[in-house]
Amino acid sequence: MKLTPGTGGGKPSKVYSGMSEFWRITTTLLIVLLVTGALAWYVVRRAEWAFVLPRYGVVLLGATLGLGLIASVFARTLGIEYAAIAAPLGAFGGAVMLAIVISAFLLVPVELGRLVSRLVTRLRARSEGGNAASAARSQAGDPSTGLDAPVHAQTREAVEEPARDVALVEPPRRQFLAQLATGGALSIGAGSALYGTLFGRRDYTVETVPIRLHKLPRALDGITIVQLSDLHVGTYVGERELAQALSLVRDAKADVVVLTGDLLDYDASYAPLLARFTRKLQSVARYGVFAIPGNHDHYAGAAKVLQSLRDADTKVLLNRSVRIGQPGASFVLAGLDDVAGPRFSGPGPQLAQAFANAPDDLARVLLSHNPAFFPTSHTYSDLTLSGHTHGGQVTLFINPAKLVLRHGMIRGHYDFEGSQLYVNRGFGTAGPPARIGSPPEVTRLVLHT
Numbered sequence: 508m509k510l511t512p513g514t515g516g517g518k519p520s521k522v523y524s525g526m527s528e529f530w531r532i533t534t535t536l537l538i539v540l541l542v543t544g545a546l547a548w549y550v551v552r553r554a555e556w557a558f559v560l561p562r563y564g565v566v567l568l569g570a571t572l573g574l575g576l577i578a579s580v581f582a583r584t585l586g587i588e589y590a591a592i593a594a595p596l597g598a599f600g601g602a603v604m605l606a607i608v609i610s611a612f613l614l615v616p617v618e619l620g621r622l623v624s625r626l627v628t629r630l631r632a633r634s635e636g637g638n639a640a641s642a643a644r645s646q647a648g649d650p651s652t653g654l655d656a657p658v659h660a661q662t663r664e665a666v667e668e669p670a671r672d673v674a675l676v677e678p679p680r681r682q683f684l685a686q687l688a689t690g691g692a693l694s695i696g697a698g699s700a701l702y703g704t705l706f707g708r709r710d711y712t713v714e715t716v717p718i719r720l721h722k723l724p725r726a727l728d729g730i731t732i733v734q735l736s737d738l739h740v741g742t743y744v745g746e747r748e749l750a751q752a753l754s755l756v757r758d759a760k761a762d763v764v765v766l767t768g769d770l771l772d773y774d775a776s777y778a779p780l781l782a783r784f785t786r787k788l789q790s791v792a793r794y795g796v797f798a799i800p801g802n803h804d805h806y807a808g809a810a811k812v813l814q815s816l817r818d819a820d821t822k823v824l825l826n827r828s829v830r831i832g833q834p835g836a837s838f839v840l841a842g843l844d845d846v847a848g849p850r851f852s853g854p855g856p857q858l859a860q861a862f863a864n865a866p867d868d869l870a871r872v873l874l875s876h877n878p879a880f881f882p883t884s885h886t887y888s889d890l891t892l893s894g895h896t897h898g899g900q901v902t903l904f905i906n907p908a909k910l911v912l913r914h915g916m917i918r919g920h921y922d923f924e925g926s927q928l929y930v931n932r933g934f935g936t937a938g939p940p941a942r943i944g945s946p947p948e949v950t951r952l953v954l955h956t
Contacts, residue, residue: 614693735949
């Protein structure tokens with residue numbers, strides 16, 4: 508596996524004000540809406556052609572898509588006191604937005620196929636037209652004899668305008684196939700978005716991953732770390748989803764529970780709900796619950812989020828480490844701030860500080876939210892636990908995260924230069940509240956010597 512260099516730790520080079528971050532998010536949201544709105548118009552036009560929709564059907568479809576886009580934005584403006592309204596409203600809007608994007612993506616090969624078909628038809632028509640023109644000129648007279656035969660009007664028209672309209676008219680069979688392919692793309696887009704919103708985001712799985720650490724004491728062989736990442740507690744992850752998470756962690760029989768960032772979505776008013784959840788986790792974790800912040804925790808306000816965790820007796824590993832086990836049989840568990848921290852007055856990841864009191868002869872497990880930092884941190888730890896990527900979250904036919912994230916560490920287990928990385932797919936969602944091909948995950952890591 509080839510890894511590209513990650514961002515290094517160090518002092519923050521620039522601090523962004525809350526207002527500048529607000530405008531950054533607002534501008535991004537407006538761009539997304541404009542692009543999605545344009546795609547929605549395109550999808551409506553293709554649906555009108557593929558399904559031969561009457562006028563009222565086109566208006567109804569366009570209104571539904573438009574309302575969905577508005578709902579997705581409006582739901583994010585509602586606070587925790589309106590969660591009962593925001594959740595279904597946002598789910599509807601998210602499903603609509605996802606259906607538009609997936610449908611437009613699936614229509615690309617259909618449109619390319621139609622374009623190629625038209626080009627082939629046009630070239631064939633020109634070829635046949637050229638042959639027809641040659642035949643017409645032969646009928647008009649043989650130039651070698653110098654004698655001209657009468658040229659009929661129909662023949663002259665064939666010579667001057669050979670097969671003008673042949674390439675412009677799509678044969679009925681080919682048009683039917685094109686409409687069928689277009690309708691199929693639109694149906695898959697809508698169906699997959701609906702599935703991902705209603706079922707996929709709650710299709711929780713427990714992944715059991717054996718990990719061998721050579722420095723782990725024999726007395727700790729088989730110790731279990733249960734990892735939760737990217738909870739995104741907020742509009743779409745509330746009491747119901749957290750109760751399910753608690754049940755899964757309890758069944759996993761955790762010795763240690765770690766939370767690897769993005770614990771809140773974007774609203775700090777959900778911090779008390781998160782704290783109540785982590786307090787409940789204490790009862791199912793032998794050695795306790797440990798947490799680090801992610802970029803979304805900084806969006807929400809990391810100071811408030813982390814203080815709520817501390818108040819719930821959750822140990823926050825902000826560039827520091829602890830020992831897990833007993834005297835003579837322990838390993839080091841360290842945690843870092845997220846690479847986004849400096850943008851919000853956070854310290855950012857500080858490796859030297861995190862491992863300042865960690866003996867070299869002990870096995871080291873590092874909590875680092877963003878796997879992009881692993882190429883920098885891997886020399887400090889034997890095992891790094893990350894999240895952030897959601898495993899792609901929506902991976903229909905392709906995984907978009909692999910196209911966007913250059914480091915290529917999207918989900919699962921990686922080995923690199925004597926160190927190991929595990930990237931959790933996350934428990935919640937960001938953006939549209941849906942998952943396709945990347946189910947939410949609780950990771951059960953069993954450590955062996």
